[in-house]
Amino acid sequence: MKPRFDDRIQNFPLPPNTTPCLTRRTLLGLLTAGAFAGLPRTARAQACSTGAFAHELPIASLSFFPDGNTLISAGQDRLVKFWTIPAGALFRSVTTDAVPVQLAVSPEGRWIGVAMQGGLLEIWSADGQKRRSLVGHSGTVNGVAFTADGTKLVSVSQDHTTRVWSVVEGKLLRTFSDTDAMNQVAVPAAGHVMGRGRSPAQRGVLVTAGTQVYRRLLSSGAIQQTAPGTAFALSPDGQLMAAHDATRLYVNAFPSMSPLASLVEKQAATSLAFSADSKLLAIAYSDTAPRLYSAPDLTLIAQLQSNGGSSLAAVTDPQNRYVAVASDRNIYLYGLPSGAPVPICFMDIACSAPTSSGLQYFEGGMLYTLGCGESIPVGFACSCNCVPGNCPCVYDTGCACDSDTGCSCVSDTGCSCDSDTGCSCVGNVGCSCDSDYGCGCVGDSGCGCDGDVGSGGGCGCDGDLGF
Secondary structure: OOHHHHHHHOOOOOOOOOOOOOOHHHHHHHHHHOOOOOOOOOOOOOOOOOOOOOOOOOEEEEEEOOOOOEEEEEEOOOEEEEEEOOOOOEEEEEEOOOOEEEEEEOOOOOEEEEEEHHHOEEEEEOOOOOEEEOOOOOOOEEEEEEOOOOOEEEEEEOOOEEEEEEOOOOOEEEEEEOOOOOOEEEOOOOOOOOOOOOOOOOOOEEEEEOOOEEEEEOOOOOEEEEEOOOEEEEOOOOOEEEEEOOOEEEEEEOOOOOEEEEEEOOOOEEEEEEOOOOOEEEEEEOOOOOEEEEOOOOOEEEEOOOOOOOEEEEEEOOOOOEEEEEEOOEEEEEEOOOOOEOOOOOOOHHHOOOOOEEEEEEEOOEEEEEEOOOOOOOOOEEEEEEEEOOOOOHHHOOOOOHHHOOOOOHHHOOOOOEOOEOOOOHHHOOOOOHHHOOOOOHHHOOOOHHHOOOOOOOOOOOOOOOO
């Protein structure tokens, strides 16, 4: 790899007015390195074209940062990705040690809690670069939540325990034995959104859900009250709790858990989220399109569009502007309070089919990725205009891979699937680099690039299909 690309990975600034030529191989390395910074200004992007995906495998969790300008996603492809809002630009990708199940961002935005399969639980710095393992769970960690002051992290696991950890020290403070495997946990917010503090009954409380919803003491884990539901959400103002048990949708007062409204809804709800003003309720389902209701009366406001896949996560931004939904491998953004779709594309070129192209540009030495179709914002340096996708075809997902003809595709990985030609050269075998097509220019040799050998300076990428 040339020093120019080493510099990008280390976050060193590029010289001004630089327009580098990226190969697919280099692009994958950059995305995996997680060396990209947030978008400093709003940029428009069109809705995704066919074959564009945010992750290679289904997305399990979403979480907003407190300012609402960054969204993070966790996929079953073992990647946590960082996106700008509302542009939907990918700027960082961090690999996890196991499949992530749920994410949580601390109230002040300093920490990220990452719950994973295999009993793994970690606290990350806000940029995902510093990570601390919290050792204690023996089964998949299904849920995590920070306390309102951000000093503690609460986790629930398939091992029938709820654990409370010190965020700064990473120490286990308390362990509670559960009657069943808990799937979700939440701690009441500070109540600042509506200018109200929490009542005494709300302080020192947490809520978990397994076969039903439990209101418990944070100090001892003692169960104070139960209510129907296997998935739930607490409103930011601390006054409401919504729950779903695959038969009915409920809105209860909190912390009393007295019923306020309910309706029959024979769907499998996977995630519920109140808007920041506590007046709206978004719900994701495993078997139908997401929905947006008013709260607490449960009037249907909108049936949200999706790609028809299973939706495992719905989150609202703390600034009361958007709701984001993860549907299979895609992310969709909707405006509040109407639920109208926001026409942007959350796209990672590394896991999108070559039938879909992504726009790449640098600013301050940092790389941003958007769906193609819009002009690059003024002041940004273009990197080869639109770059075709490079889906690695993990388990034949993410691109066409018709019969995998023409690619080595060992274990169905490494296949770029450009009309079944132009294999991404697993092990550098079978890569002829004819016409610079699909090869990635191993050793930076064989690239036409306006007569410049390799992908060094002066590469305009004319006619080289964006490489």
